[in-house]
Amino acid sequence: AQTVTQSQPEMSVQEAETVTLSCTYDTSESDYYLFWYKQPPSRQMILVIRQEAYKQQNATENRFSVNFQKAAKSFSLKISDSQLGDAAMYFCARGSGNTGKLIFGQGTTLQVKP
Amino acid sequence: DTAVSQTPKYLVTQMGNDKSIKCEQNLGHDTMYWYKQDSKKFLKIMFSYNNKELIINETVPNRFSPKSPDKAHLNLHINSLELGDSAVYFCASSPRDREYGGYTFGSGTRLTVV
Numbered sequence: 622a623q624t625v626t627q628s629q630p631e632m633s634v635q636e637a638e639t640v641t642l643s644c645t646y647d648t649s650e651s652d653y654y655l656f657w658y659k660q661p662p663s664r665q666m667i668l669v670i671r672q673e674a675y676k677q678q679n680a681t682e683n684r685f686s687v688n689f690q691k692a693a694k695s696f697s698l699k700i701s702d703s704q705l706g707d708a709a710m711y712f713c714a715r716g717s718g719n720t721g722k723l724i725f726g727q728g729t730t731l732q733v734k735p
Numbered sequence: 736d737t738a739v740s741q742t743p744k745y746l747v748t749q750m751g752n753d754k755s756i757k758c759e760q761n762l763g764h765d766t767m768y769w770y771k772q773d774s775k776k777f778l779k780i781m782f783s784y785n786n787k788e789l790i791i792n793e794t795v796p797n798r799f800s801p802k803s804p805d806k807a808h809l810n811l812h813i814n815s816l817e818l819g820d821s822a823v824y825f826c827a828s829s830p831r832d833r834e835y836g837g838y839t840f841g842s843g844t845r846l847t848v849v
Contacts, residue, residue: 664823666840710776721766721829722791723838725778
């Protein structure tokens with residue numbers, strides 16, 4: 622099965638600290654994309670960061686970075702200097718290079734403590 | 736504003752009714768999608784259209800019928816609504832081919848069937 626697994630249903634972090642959210646995936650495709658989306662209580666899906674599978678360099682967006690281990694099919698998200706506004710549900714997703722469809726993980730709820 | 740807009744944002748209806756959710760994007764994207772987020776927050780693709788052509792139909796009951804009058808619009812019509820149809824439905828769009836990092840989601844429609 623072409624699945625995406627987030628093994629941490631809930632995580633918490635102290636404000637200004639660093640937290641890492643885990644994600645593993647399974648695919649037989651060679652051309653695919655990986656994403657982290659944030660969903661706050663407003664339910665809007667917000668793109669946090671993306672990674673093309675053919676790129677070896679890990680993507681970085683300000684305080685957000687990924688650790689992409691292609692052979693291990695692992696794609697973790699690191700949030701540095703956590704802020705109260707980072708509290709949300711985070712979804713890892715794999716995008717098919719053939720069809721464009723996204724397969725989502727189960728989500729990780731992140732709590733940020735002041 | 737450039738965006739993916741869905742209407743209505745909330746929909747409460749009785750079992751057995753027929754309802755539609757509308758989606759429009761002004762981003763010039765070729766591909767549009769419908770995703771369903773269930774009560775456990777799990778997101779799964781339902782349909783995908785590329786320039787008005789159906790690309791993906793993921794084992795969705797026949798009561799769900801997408802319609803794409805043009806590449807900027809993808810509507811979802813649901814017949815004979817059931818309690819299990821209660822969920823949040825997201826419309827999304829993306830550029831075609833390899834630029835799948837450009838997914839943009841609408842704000843979602845919360846459907847409640849009573």
